[in-house]
Amino acid sequence: MSEISGQLPFDSDFGSHTAPSTSVPGLHYIADWISPDVTDALLADIDAEPWSTELKRRVQHYGHRYDYGRRSVAAASPPLPVWARQAAARLVGEGLMDREADQVIVNEYQPGQGISAHVDCVPCFGPVVAAISLGSSCLMDFTHPEDGLKLAVRLAPGSLLVMTGPARFTWRHAIAARKSDPGATGRVPRGRRVSMTFRTIIHPKR
Numbered sequence: 145m146s147e148i149s150g151q152l153p154f155d156s157d158f159g160s161h162t163a164p165s166t167s168v169p170g171l172h173y174i175a176d177w178i179s180p181d182v183t184d185a186l187l188a189d190i191d192a193e194p195w196s197t198e199l200k201r202r203v204q205h206y207g208h209r210y211d212y213g214r215r216s217v218a219a220a221s222p223p224l225p226v227w228a229r230q231a232a233a234r235l236v237g238e239g240l241m242d243r244e245a246d247q248v249i250v251n252e253y254q255p256g257q258g259i260s261a262h263v264d265c266v267p268c269f270g271p272v273v274a275a276i277s278l279g280s281s282c283l284m285d286f287t288h289p290e291d292g293l294k295l296a297v298r299l300a301p302g303s304l305l306v307m308t309g310p311a312r313f314t315w316r317h318a319i320a321a322r323k324s325d326p327g328a329t330g331r332v333p334r335g336r337r338v339s340m341t342f343r344t345i346i347h348p349k350r
């Protein structure tokens with residue numbers, strides 16, 4: 145597991161606001177965490193489940209539904225499907241999460257769709273958020289809310305991104321709503337991307 149650091153091997157389009165960022169502490173990127181044949185099988189499993197159209201992008205919520213408006217978790221939601229449980233168990237087996245995720249959101253991004261800058265709900269979820277990327281690659285933009293540091297990270301299909309520490313609790317992450325991303329040799333068109341994101345619920349004390 146490598147901590148993301150150094151300059152990125154492509155042109156970021158953060159423009160003149162770009163501060164010379166070197167790393168996002170607590171952000172770990174693992175390429176090829178899922179092999180190409182398994183990514184195809186996972187996409188088929190995901191597409192066999194119903195999608196919610198409550199947002200501009202389609203989503204599936206498992207374990208607990210997350211209420212985007214109230215920034216809170218609601219109780220009833222379908223349980224994690226087998227394919228999500230297997231990935232959750234592997235995250236624990238590899239020491240990436242300290243207990244099995246009990247909240248999973250699948251996000252679908254068609255070209256032109258994104259997710260606005262946010263920190264995953266702090267009172268709702270535990271110290272690690274992990275995301276598997278399937279389908280098209282995209283850039284995820286990390287910004288530090290106070291010092292203005294910015295870093296774009298390319299998420300390739302089959303990769304796993306693990307946010308811990310400052311990457312989880314301080315830095316915001318976002319995916320710009322656009323149809324292509326800057327690359328080393330020009331714009332990289334986006335296709336359909338699907339992410340599976342894993343979290344642990346913080347249960348309120350009674």
Ligand SMILES: O=C(O)CCC(=O)C(=O)O
Nearest residue numbers: 249251259264275339341
């Ligand atoms: O699509 C992704 O990789 C990340 C999605 C995300 O940030 C979220 O669901 O909170």
Ligand SMILES: [Fe+2]
Nearest residue numbers: 262263264317
């Ligand atoms: Fe997030």
